[in-house]
Amino acid sequence: MLLNLRDVLASENLCVSFDYTMDLREEEFYGEHPFQQPIHVQGKLENKADVFYLRAQVVAPVDTHCARCGVPVQVQKELEIDLVIASSLSNEEGSDDIYVVEGETFDLDEIIREELILNMDMTVLCSEDCKGLCPRCGKNLNEGDCGCDRTEVDPRLAKLTQLLKEE
Numbered sequence: 751m752l753l754n755l756r757d758v759l760a761s762e763n764l765c766v767s768f769d770y771t772m773d774l775r776e777e778e779f780y781g782e783h784p785f786q787q788p789i790h791v792q793g794k795l796e797n798k799a800d801v802f803y804l805r806a807q808v809v810a811p812v813d814t815h816c817a818r819c820g821v822p823v824q825v826q827k828e829l830e831i832d833l834v835i836a837s838s839l840s841n842e843e844g845s846d847d848i849y850v851v852e853g854e855t856f857d858l859d860e861i862i863r864e865e866l867i868l869n870m871d872m873t874v875l876c877s878e879d880c881k882g883l884c885p886r887c888g889k890n891l892n893e894g895d896c897g898c899d900r901t902e903v904d905p906r907l908a909k910l911t912q913l914l915k916e917e
Contacts, residue, residue: 766795770791785813794806804861808831821892831865836848836849884898
């Protein structure tokens, strides 16, 4: 969605509202395509004393896999975006909260996509008490115990366990 800064300057209340859905099915994140359903975006672009403020709420259903057991999981990602839109910066340092645009229009979809990717969770669990997979046989331990002996002994301490067995 293209937003025009002139529209905000020309509007009576100095505000342009938006409410739409985005399709990010082709977006790849760590080898997965997590956005298989439309993403809902709503918010407004305001002009306050010739400073443009972008405020948006993003709701994105994310299809991924549990980081411990690998089962498919869908989580609802909700994101609040608050940015200042500027045509140039007065100092060299800049800020993470200022988005610089060239010209009078900018692509809101690009800002939303970038902010969504930057705020994605690195790991998602199917539940807080997920037991994961057995390191020996690979069985999902949430479905029951596999019977494998999972006690691992540090090879540097293996001689000590032999001494304990002798006693």
